[in-house]
Amino acid sequence: MIAKPALLHPADYLDPGLYAAEQAGIFTHQWQFVGFAEELAEPGRFLTRQIAGEPVLVINMDGDLRAFRNVCTHRFARLKAAEAGQDSGLRCPYHGWAYDREGVPLGIPGNADCFGLDRAAKQGLALKRFALDRIGRFIFVRIAAEGPSLADAMAPHGELLQRLSDGFGPAFSQVAQPWAADWKIGIENVLEVYHVDAVHPESFRSVVDGTWRVAYQGPHSIGHAGMRAEALRWWEGVGKRLGLLAVPGLDHYVHLHLFPNLAIGITAGRLISVQTYEPTGPGRFTLRYRLCLALGGKQGAARAAVESHLTALNETLLGEDRAIAAEVQIGTASADRPALLGANEDRLMQFHQTLLALKNTHRLASGTPPSHPADEERQENRI
Numbered sequence: 001m002i003a004k005p006a007l008l009h010p011a012d013y014l015d016p017g018l019y020a021a022e023q024a025g026i027f028t029h030q031w032q033f034v035g036f037a038e039e040l041a042e043p044g045r046f047l048t049r050q051i052a053g054e055p056v057l058v059i060n061m062d063g064d065l066r067a068f069r070n071v072c073t074h075r076f077a078r079l080k081a082a083e084a085g086q087d088s089g090l091r092c093p094y095h096g097w098a099y100d101r102e103g104v105p106l107g108i109p110g111n112a113d114c115f116g117l118d119r120a121a122k123q124g125l126a127l128k129r130f131a132l133d134r135i136g137r138f139i140f141v142r143i144a145a146e147g148p149s150l151a152d153a154m155a156p157h158g159e160l161l162q163r164l165s166d167g168f169g170p171a172f173s174q175v176a177q178p179w180a181a182d183w184k185i186g187i188e189n190v191l192e193v194y195h196v197d198a199v200h201p202e203s204f205r206s207v208v209d210g211t212w213r214v215a216y217q218g219p220h221s222i223g224h225a226g227m228r229a230e231a232l233r234w235w236e237g238v239g240k241r242l243g244l245l246a247v248p249g250l251d252h253y254v255h256l257h258l259f260p261n262l263a264i265g266i267t268a269g270r271l272i273s274v275q276t277y278e279p280t281g282p283g284r285f286t287l288r289y290r291l292c293l294a295l296g297g298k299q300g301a302a303r304a305a306v307e308s309h310l311t312a313l314n315e316t317l318l319g320e321d322r323a324i325a326a327e328v329q330i331g332t333a334s335a336d337r338p339a340l341l342g343a344n345e346d347r348l349m350q351f352h353q354t355l356l357a358l359k360n361t362h363r364l365a366s367g368t369p370p371s372h373p374a375d376e377e378r379q380e381n382r383i
């Protein structure tokens with residue numbers, strides 16, 4: 001038999017205790033892509049995210065990007081409720097404490113009469129700060145104070161991210177949608193093209209020709225799918241009409257998975273779909289995706305028509321994935337053994353190996369006994 005049993009057990013997609021361990025052991029320590037620099041270009045522009053259970057505020061403070069815990073240190077009001085926006089500064093909506101660029105509450109209404117906080121005391125009430133770094137326009141945040149640099153964590157793909165950053169424009173379409181599935185089911189779905197015939201018989205199947213090869217780099221991987229001649233011709237024509245500058249070296253369909261939950265699909269060097277699979281609880285996640293065209297060309301009716309076609313196509317194919325992912329989540333609840341992975345699903349095996357190694361490393365390093373000894377034993381046996 002060529003096929004092998006998957007390394008993850010159904011409980012890994014269902015169990016709240018394992019979900020919590022995964023958040024603490026993996027998402028706390030990994031760099032998370034949060035957005036493009038242009039989304040935070042002006043002072044006061046911000047976005048909010050939930051990463052490993054932490055409410056995170058990423059904000060442009062007088063030209064510098066900062067990541068803070070999105071919670072006031074007075075009586076813990078959330079500082080920003082919106083997912084993105086722009087304000088004149090960082091001021092708590094409850095009693096008006098105003099924070100400076102280092103997250104220190106320098107402006108406290110009634111301080112002298114009611115609080116008597118000197119500068120040192122205010123510094124002690126600074127917002128918790130998280131690590132923030134960037135590769136080109138890709139902005140990343142990490143919750144853990146210590147860990148590998150972003151460049152090391154993304155290696156050897158920093159150069160590719162920089163090329164994508166340089167070669168593609170701002171998102172023309174941006175979507176955040178809840179999926180009724182564990183984030184790993186979402187990622188596993190994009191790690192193979194085996195499902196394309198059955199799930200995307202018209203949408204994605206009209207783009208790719210069924211050929212597929214994968215290269216692995218540490219925890220990351222790249223898949224290359226051949227594109228159908230008609231799809232390539234369509235992109236050639238559209239590229240010429242709109243004046244898009246195809247990014248060299250990215251022919252056909254290239255799919256980059258940056259562990260744990262960032263996936264970038266690159267079509268004909270002219271379109272990227274940047275996707276994050278953001279866990280929101282056991283058995284659910286938010287898919288956030290941005291579509292960007294290669295640089296070049298002008299705005300106009302022709303471009304708007306292409307953008308709206310691509311927006312609709314992605315809505316359709318991700319809708320198809322979303323529906324099947326929910327079915328997998330439901331089915332997994334009654335599964336009593338690991339899934340079976342074919343040779344064309346090898347990329348999932350590498351994903352599982354990375355996950356299990358990280359979970360075990362963290363638990364050993366922290367000295368915390370596993371919350372589910374039976375599962376731990378099972379996982380160790382499978383590595």
Ligand code: FES
Nearest residue numbers: 072074075092095
């Ligand atoms: S809770 Fe923020 S100022 Fe009071």
Ligand SMILES: [Fe+2]
Nearest residue numbers: 189199200321
């Ligand atoms: Fe799919």
